[in-house]
Every structure is written in structure tokens, then in C-alpha cells.
Amino acid sequence: MLNNKKIALLGSGTMGKTIVGGLLKSGKVKPAQLRATTRRAATAESFSRDQGVACSTDNAEVAAWADIVILCVKPKDIPKVLQDLQAKGALKHKPLLISIAAGVSTAFLEDASGGACPVLRAMPNTPCSIGRGMTVVAKGSHAGDAHVALAKEIFSPLGRFLELEEKHMDTVTGLSASGPAFMYIIIEALADGGVMRGLPRNVAIELAAQMTLGAAEMVLATGKHPAALKDDVTTPAGCTIAGILALEDGRIRSVLARTVELASKVAGELGK
Numbered sequence: 423m424l425n426n427k428k429i430a431l432l433g434s435g436t437m438g439k440t441i442v443g444g445l446l447k448s449g450k451v452k453p454a455q456l457r458a459t460t461r462r463a464a465t466a467e468s469f470s471r472d473q474g475v476a477c478s479t480d481n482a483e484v485a486a487w488a489d490i491v492i493l494c495v496k497p498k499d500i501p502k503v504l505q506d507l508q509a510k511g512a513l514k515h516k517p518l519l520i521s522i523a524a525g526v527s528t529a530f531l532e533d534a535s536g537g538a539c540p541v542l543r544a545m546p547n548t549p550c551s552i553g554r555g556m557t558v559v560a561k562g563s564h565a566g567d568a569h570v571a572l573a574k575e576i577f578s579p580l581g582r583f584l585e586l587e588e589k590h591m592d593t594v595t596g597l598s599a600s601g602p603a604f605m606y607i608i609i610e611a612l613a614d615g616g617v618m619r620g621l622p623r624n625v626a627i628e629l630a631a632q633m634t635l636g637a638a639e640m641v642l643a644t645g646k647h648p649a650a651l652k653d654d655v656t657t658p659a660g661c662t663i664a665g666i667l668a669l670e671d672g673r674i675r676s677v678l679a680r681t682v683e684l685a686s687k688v689a690g691e692l693g694k
């Protein structure tokens with residue numbers, strides 16, 4: 423379905439590059455099907471050079487060309503970008519509008535784009551850049567299953583894809599979009615433990631990262647509850663239960679759960 427679809431990315435920073443890089447790597451789209459924008463001419467130039475995709479600073483021209491417009495600017499920049507597109511009639515052809523901005527509702531996006539475009543709210547994460555990401559999509563009031571199917575084609579090559587109701591999107595942001603940063607801290611801390619015990623830093627990081635990857639894949643591949651998988655590792659009177667008790671003394675569960683709760687609340691305030 424993406425065959426011959428023209429896709430615009432307005433805003434081409436970390437996430438714009440992630441999506442363009444993932445799409446090109448997947449072979450699902452050709453560079454000529456993509457156009458991007460940035461705020462500054464210098465970043466547009468380096469994006470074009472690095473990604474091999476046309477990039478300019480003219481949002482209206484690029485949006486008017488596209489069948490699908492992906493908004494990848496910061497939440498605070500969404501209102502003025504949509505206002506500019508509206509004023510210049512760049513959405514008259516009613517492209518599918520996909521916003522990845524944290525905390526910006528489909529109702530706001532519909533209103534700010536003149537109410538005619540089908541709108542999807544998507545939340546990818548940075549591991550999309552290596553095809554191991556997670557993207558969740560929610561439909562706006564004028565979007566249908568065919569629009570979700572198009573979004574699935576765009577984001578599936580970048581990792582897993584799920585459709586949820588919009589009420590969950592701030593929580594998705596706090597869990598799977600902010601989550602990689604939380605996991606990097608955990609991986610670094612686990613590696614610190616190895617370094618404290620004499621492992622070289624690079625070895626400790628490799629061990630911690632590969633172990634995290636394997637544990638995560640066990641959860642997804644087996645479908646077992648994480649508690650059951652934990653029990654499989656935990657021999658009575660062994661070293662793992664000793665470590666687990668240290669984690670519980672540090673209130674690891676409530677710290678992590680509260681981390682996601684707080685990040686989700688802040689995500690909900692970003693679009694206001």
C-alpha cells in the first residue's frame with residue numbers, strides 16, 4: 423500500500439532521522455517517496471546529505487506534495503506548524519496526518535488542521551532506528567482502519583506495532599517512548615556492579631546489555647509472566663535471591679512504577 427505514496431516528515435531531528443532511516447533500510451519506500459523539513463537551512467542540508475532524502479525548510483511546500491504528513495516537531499512547535507500549513511492551504515488535499523508529538527491530542531490536531539484531514543497519533547521510540555522499536559497508534563475521529571493499516575506499513579519495519587485507544591497514549595509515552603532512557607540507566611548501573619567486582623567496563627556493559635536483551639526476549643517469546651521467569655532463575659538460598667532482596671530493600675518496584683507514572687503525567691502536559 424505504501425507503493426507510490428509520498429511521505430513528508432515535518433521536523434527531522436532524532437525521531438525524523440529514526441523513521442527515515444528505518445523506512446529506507448526496510449526497502450519499503452524509495453528515497454524519492456520521502457521529503458523532509460527542518461527549521462534551519464543548515465540542518466536541512468546535513469539531513470539531505472546524510473540520509474539521501476530531499477530536505478528543506480518549507481513545510482507548506484513539502485506537505486502539499488505529500489499523501490502522508492508525519493509531524494515530528496516538538497509538541498510546542500505543533501500549533502505554529504499547523505497554523506502555517508492551514509494559512510498556506512497546504513492541507514487542502516486532505517493528506518493523512520500522523521503526529522508523533524508527546525501529549526498532543528487528535529482533537530487538537532484535527533482542530534488545528536482545519537478538521538478535514540484524517541489524523542493518527544503515533545508514539546514510536548528511539549530503538550526504531552535499529553528495527554527493534556515499539557510504536558503505538560491511536561485513531562482520531564476521521565481516521566479509519568485503512569489509515570491505521572498505512573501507519574502499520576510505515577512503522578512495522580521499525581519494530582513492533584500496536585493500535586490502542588487514545589486514552590492510553592500519555593502512558594505509552596511514559597512507558598515505551600521514555601523507557602529506553604530508564605533502561606540505559608539500569609544497564610549502566612548493573613555494569614557498575616560488574617566493574618566494582620573487577621570486570622573491565624566494556625565487558626560489563628556488554629554483559630548487562632545482552633542479558634537485558636535476552637531477558638526481554640524471554641518475556642516476549644515465552645509469553646510467561648515475568649514473575650514466573652524470575653522464579654526460574656531463583657534457586658533457594660542461592661545468589662539470585664540474595665540480589666533480589668537487595669533490589670526489594672531499594673524499593674526497585676515502586677521506584678520504576680512511579681517513574682512511569684510520573685513520566686506519563688508529564689507527557690500529558692507537554693501538548694498544553
Ligand SMILES: NC(=O)c1ccc[n+]([C@@H]2O[C@H](COP(=O)([O-])OP(=O)(O)OC[C@H]3O[C@@H](n4cnc5c(N)ncnc54)[C@H](OP(=O)(O)O)[C@@H]3O)[C@@H](O)[C@H]2O)c1
Nearest residue numbers: 433434435436437460461462465494495496497523524546
Ligand atoms: N526523542 C524521543 O525519544 C521521542 C520518542 C517518541 C516521540 N518523540 C516526539 O518526537 C518529536 C520530535 O522529537 P525529537 O527528539 O526528534 O526532537 P529534535 O531532535 O529536537 O528534532 C526536532 C526537529 O524539528 C525541527 N523543527 C523545529 N521547528 C520546526 C519547524 N517550525 N518546521 C520544521 N521543522 C522544525 C528541528 O529542526 P532544527 O534542528 O533545524 O531546529 C528538528 O529537526 C517530539 O514531538 C517528541 O515528543 C520523541
